[in-house]
Structure formats: structure tokens, C-alpha cells
Amino acid sequence: AKDRGRSGYVVFDAALRGALEERQQTEADLRMAIDGGQLRLLYQPVVDVRSGKMTGVEALVRWEHPTRGLLGPDAFIAVAEDTGLIVDVGRWVLHEACRQLADWRAIPGASLTMAVNVSARQLCDPGFPGVVTAILAETEVDPDAVCLELTETALLDATEATIATLEALHRLGVRLALDDFGTGFSSLTFLKRFPIDVVKVDRSFVRDVAADPDDAAIVAAVAKLGRSLHLETVAEGVETAEQLAVIRRLGCRSFQGYLFSPPRPAADIPALLPSPRRS
Ligand code: C2E
Ligand code: CA
Ligand code: CA
Ligand code: CA
Numbered sequence: 001a002k003d004r005g006r007s008g009y010v011v012f013d014a015a016l017r018g019a020l021e022e023r024q025q026t027e028a029d030l031r032m033a034i035d036g037g038q039l040r041l042l043y044q045p046v047v048d049v050r051s052g053k054m055t056g057v058e059a060l061v062r063w064e065h066p067t068r069g070l071l072g073p074d075a076f077i078a079v080a081e082d083t084g085l086i087v088d089v090g091r092w093v094l095h096e097a098c099r100q101l102a103d104w105r106a107i108p109g110a111s112l113t114m115a116v117n118v119s120a121r122q123l124c125d126p127g128f129p130g131v132v133t134a135i136l137a138e139t140e141v142d143p144d145a146v147c148l149e150l151t152e153t154a155l156l157d158a159t160e161a162t163i164a165t166l167e168a169l170h171r172l173g174v175r176l177a178l179d180d181f182g183t184g185f186s187s188l189t190f191l192k193r194f195p196i197d198v199v200k201v202d203r204s205f206v207r208d209v210a211a212d213p214d215d216a217a218i219v220a221a222v223a224k225l226g227r228s229l230h231l232e233t234v235a236e237g238v239e240t241a242e243q244l245a246v247i248r249r250l251g252c253r254s255f256q257g258y259l260f261s262p263p264r265p266a267a268d269i270p271a272l273l274p275s276p277r278r279s
Contacts, residue, residue: 027085030076059116113175123158178198199232
């Protein structure tokens with residue numbers, strides 16, 4: 001028994017050390033990736049439910065890893081958050097997204113908006129509003145064309161300082177969205193407590209919205225809440241025409257999802273712009 005115990009311990013120890021080493025490797029690699037230009041942004045269209053036209057995009061980060069291939073956020077955002085590297089990743093993402101937006105807004109007739117995901121760790125950083133201000137000034141992007149997406153978990157242990165940050169951002173004129181709405185525990189409290197402009201209905205409610213009356217009731221309630229509180233509602237993860245028909249009937253203003261387009265490289269976006277009206 002003693003032997004087994006000991007060997008079990010060794011296995012556990014080795015596994016732990018392996019995981020730890022992998023994390024440290026990821027951290028070191030990520031540090032180089034930020035400076036070495038290995039991060040990329042894909043853009044997913046946000047579409048007006050009624051007109052069917054793209055009104056904006058959400059920037060979604062990817063890492064072109066030299067040996068592991070193209071990595072999605074699930075492979076590195078958690079490590080970035082734990083190590084604090086998310087502050088640098090987030091600054092790069094916001095800068096690149098605003099630079100890209102300035103390009104697109106120079107196209108006649110195009111007035112796209114840009115949504116950018118912001119993690120808790122970035123919000124806690126007292127320098128964050130200053131970073132946002134500097135990036136907006138440098139890229140000459142209208143603050144109200146930019147929407148920062150926050151998750152409920154990011155706001156869960158919001159301190160007075162976080163609230164002050166959100167209010168400072170709102171005064172700058174950037175819009176604030178509550179992402180993955182409905183998946184946390186205190187969604188309604190957050191709407192009351194923070195200066196939110198947009199709620200994004202989580203994909204988990206949209207998936208079965210056409211078949212499950214409970215999901216439909218939840219989406220309808222969020223859409224109604226949005227109208228009463230003057231919030232824009234965006235349904236996430238719309239994959240079928242049937243889902244779109246239902247969220248349209250329930251009153252969501254905008255949607256994202258594979259039905260219109262998956263996240264795409266920047267070069268693909270202009271072709272999806274509504275064609276300018278001919279006179
Ligand atoms: P999110 O903000 O909820 O982004 C939506 C995710 O749903 C994206 O995954 C997108 O590719 C995926 N998606 C879009 N339409 C559909 C659909 O119709 N069906 C399905 N099944 N999925 C769809 P992605 O790009 O892997 O991003 C995952 C998460 O990583 C994001 O969830 C966001 O929380 C985080 N993330 C992405 N970029 C950044 C970033 O720059 N900074 C931070 N802090 N987090 C980021
Ligand atoms: Ca998001
Ligand atoms: Ca989301
Ligand atoms: Ca508001």
C-alpha cells in the first residue's frame with residue numbers, strides 16, 4: 001500500500017510539474033508573441049435583425065503560434081489573465097481593432113462599429129481609461145463607434161475603482177456591453193449598477209430558442225428589458241434561419257452567428273458591407 005501510495009504521488013507530482021512547465025512555456029511564448037507580431041484579429045459581423053445589414057463587427061483574438069498553429073482564445077486567454085499578460089494582449093487588441101476601424105470608416109457610406117472584449121484584469125488596471133483615451137486619440141476613431149464587452153464574471157468582484165473606471169469610459173463616450181448575458185448570477189444587478197448600453201444574449205439561450213419555450217421566454221424577456229432600459233440587444237450564435245426568425249419575432253435588435261458569417265480576416269469584411277445606395 002505504501003508503495004502504491006508513493007508511486008501515485010510520483011505520478012501526480014510529474015503531472016503537476018508537466019502542467020506547470022507547459023504554463024510557464026505558454027507564458028514565455030506569449031510574451032514573445034505580443035512583441036513579435038504573432039497575434040491576429042478576426043472580425044465577426046454584427047447584423048441588424050430587421051435590415052439584414054452588417055452594422056459592426058466584434059474583434060476576436062487569435063495567436064499564430066510558430067509550432068502549435070493557429071490558437072483560439074481558449075488556448076491562451078486564461079494564462080494571459082493569470083500572468084497579467086492580458087493587459088498587454090488587451091492593449092494590442094484594442095489598438096489593432098481601432099486602427100482597422102479607422103480604415104473601414106474611411107470607406108464612403110461605411111460607418112461600422114467595433115466591439116472589443118475586455119477582461120477583468122484590464123478593468124482593474126487604473127491605467128486602463130488612459131490607454132483607451134490614448135488609442136482613440138491616436139487612431140482618430142469616434143468613441144461612440146467603439147463598444148467594450150465585459151462579462152459578468154469580470155464585474156463580479158468590481159471594486160469602487162472598477163466602477164469609477166467604467167464611469168470614466170462611459171464619459172469618454174465609448175459604449176459598454178454586458179457579454180454572455182444571463183449566464184451569471186446577478187445580471188439584473190449589473191444593469192442597475194453599471195452604465196451598460198448593450199446586452200449580448202448568450203449563445204446557450206439562442207441554440208434551442210426555436211424549440212424550447214423556456215429559452216424563447218428568456219430571450220423575449222431580455223429583449224423587452226432592453227427596450228424598456230434603452231439597451232441594444234444582440235443575440236449571439238445564430239446559426240439557422242429558424243433561430244433568426246424567432247429572435248426577430250421576440251424583438252432582438254441585432255445578431256451575430258455563423259448564419260451570416262463566422263469570424264473572418266479583416267480583408268474579407270469590406271465585401272460584406274451593404275452596397276451603397278445608387279441614385
Ligand atoms: P465571446 O466574446 O462570447 O465571443 C463569441 C464566440 O462565439 C467566438 O469564439 C465566436 O467565434 C463564437 N461564435 C460566433 N458565432 C457563432 C455561432 O454561430 N455558433 C457557435 N457555436 N459559435 C459562434 P472565439 O473567437 O473562440 O472566442 C471565445 C471567447 O474568447 C470570446 O467569447 C471571448 O470571451 C474571448 N475572447 C476573444 N477575443 C478576446 C480578446 O481580444 N480579449 C479577451 N479578453 N477575450 C477574448
Ligand atoms: Ca464578446
Ligand atoms: Ca458572448
Ligand atoms: Ca445606459
